[in-house]
Amino acid sequence: MSSRALRKAQRELEEKQQLEKLSHPESDESDDEPIVAPSNKASMFAMLGEDDDNEEKDSDEGEKGSDEEPVVEAPAPQQRTTKAAKRKKKKNKRGKEPVPQKKTKDSSNSQQLDEIDRALLALSLSSHSGGDGASDTLSETISPELQELFSILSVDTQHLHAANEMRRLFGRAALEGHDDTEAAGGRRRGRGAQQVGLAGAVRGNVQSGRNLAAIGRRRNIFIQGKEEWPGATSGGLGMEVVEKRKDGTVEYRFVHNMAYQDVQKQFETCVASMDPNRMIQLLRNNPYHISTLLQVSEIAKQERDHTTSGDLLERALFSFGRSIHSTFSRNLSEGKARLSFRRPENREFWLAGWRYISNLGMRSTWRTAFEWSKLLLSIDPEGDPYCIRLVIDRFALRARQPKQLIDMVSSDYLQDLWSIPPNLATSVGLAYSQHNRPDLARSKLRSAFQQYPWIASRLCRELEINPIPKPVWGKEPEGDYETLLCELYVTKAKDLWNTPEATSLLVEVASTCDWSDYQTRDKVIFDEVQVARHVILTDTPALIGLLSRRLTARYTSTSDPLPPTDNLPSYDLSDSRSHANSNMENTATILHEYVNLQTFFRNLIPWLFEGETAINPETGAPPTTADVERAIRESGVAPEIIAQRTTRLEQLRQYLRDIEFDPNMDEDDEHRFALTEDEESDEH
Secondary structure (H helix, E strand, C coil), rough: CCHHHHHHHHHHHHHHHHHHHCHHHHHHHHCCCCCCHHHHHHHCCCCCCCCHHHHHHHHHHHHHCCCCCCCCCCCCCCHHHHHHHHHHHHHHCCCCCCCCCCHHHHHHHHHHHHHHHHHHHHHHHHHHHHHHHCCCCHHCCHHHHHHHHHHHHCCHHHCCCCHHHHHHEEEEHHHHHHHHHHHHHHHHHHCCCHHHHHHHHHCCCCCCCHHHHHHCCCCCCCCCCCCCHHHCCCCCCEEEEECCCCCCEEEEEECCCCCHHHHHHHHHHHHHHHCCCCCCCCHHHHHCHHHHHHHHHHHHHCCCCCHHHHHHHHHHHHHHCCCCCHHHHHHCCCCCCCEECCCCCHHHHHHHHHHHHHHHCCCCCCHHHHHHHHHHHHCCCCCCCHHHCCCCHHHHCCCHHHHHHHHHHHHHHHHHCCCCHHHHHHHHHEEEEHHHCHHHHHHHHHHHHHHHHHHHHHHHCCCCCCCCHHHHHCCCCHHHHHHHHHHHHHHHHHHHCCCCHHHHHHHHHCCCCCCCCCHHHCCCCHHHHHHHHHHHHHHHHHHHHCCHHHHHCCCCCCCCCCCCCCCCCCCCCCCHHHHHHHCCCCCHHHHHHHHHHHHHHHHHHHHHHHHHHHCCCCCCCCCHHHHHHHHHHHCCHHHHHHHHHHHHHHHHHHHCCCCCCCCCCHHHHHHHHCHHHHHHCCCC
């Protein structure tokens, strides 16, 4: 216990005895004077120690002996006796057993002090355990499966910083050189004037960025601050506790104050306008607004400016990090922090984390990517809305963390929760191989191949193994989702198998598989929306083409891909549409934008707007969905841009339906609604 707590207990005891003395005056006539008196405060503080920092020093002095006496003001003889007894007690505690003494009033008071100390210690421990919603009694009632889950999902915040991994890999000097290159990003990109302009436009005011970086290095659990970042507040982003659950977990949520909500409405207006310059200007005025950071990061990514894109993602996570609740970091490190995907404010954290993981993969900082993927999995392991379990095995193997992957796959709780997917069942064989357990590696891999033989067949083809082992030859996935899961794993993990040891293990196990129970294997069961969200976020056109059109049609926003049907907004943004419309100058402006969008789509797919007589000039037949998709791919326009403009076109069409035009419109008014040939050419 600290000296501060002891001093507090001592003061309470003095006050109690003083009250007893006043209420019982006959006690003053006793022969024995009380040990503690109001005039003894200086000696008591000297006995207990000046402060917490001097505890060890006092202990060492007590062990050396009583040669050096602390300076006190006029100590009473009885006080000196108590001081000597205290030192003797310290010696006996570290050495021999204390000699039993006759019980006196002094020893009774000392025993009373010990009881107070024990009570205060128990109170301190109880308050610490209750801070995160879990007490010692509660931890005893948690099932072993949940305790194992908490251990598996615990996050080491030191591994969330890519700088720490780069420092371990390349040394401090290499990291400093990397930081210098990052700081000079706009100048080093040379002749790309557009990219330099974007990087400079989003930089903002950096006058107080130095202090921001210092604070970030000390306190931020997600991202370290940078000197070139704008020195501004988070703008009203915060976090609060939603619920402390009986299983020991704590649910949090990010919250927006009124000022942040106003900026969020401005963001919705900028999205509706489809003007990137307005979005960048909004970011300059609000440099830590999460939605704007994520959207401008995508703009930079589309322009192949990955440095600026990654920097904006880090800035968003930095803003999240300095807005977290005081107990979030500890519960996260214990695997007990939870966030609800139903809340839009929380979904922004998922999206920023996912895109940051992709950025970490480009930099080959696999240990950091694995820790971030484990973080996104830990905050909602039951729902796993981004299907992190479909990629976490690759990060674990590349980060050389096979033990953590083995523990995850072996967890009974997660097995019942997920029905371990094909990628985890297959990768755990490689994990046992990395963990120097060859027998278990063969056993686990054989079990995976018997359940998912198409994984082995596809791997052999990708690695150009010739001849392909006969037991796996010709095995193909059944259904769209098995095909999708096969492509997701094999195309991303084939390099892990492209080593002599892994390839020989693959051929050996595939050659000895027995398919007698092939027809009785378990079917792959996944939430189709979660898988679709995962595939869309991978931004791989070949994989997106395997999704159902029913799901891809719901993808209308890059800032919130496929929101859940049970969305739980904290505030209403419906007035943002009317706010956007009020910013438009007049109906002519609306018509102008509507005609421009129609011109865009006519130029994109001209033969699609011929009505019932539409004919694809290449095939000579009516166009099909595949023809439209192929035309879009060949145009080079990003699918996200097309989706956004389609949504905006429908909004404008609905708006124009509600407008009552004046039948007496004159020629000048008609001219204002017309689109000139020059404007049409510029728009094209």
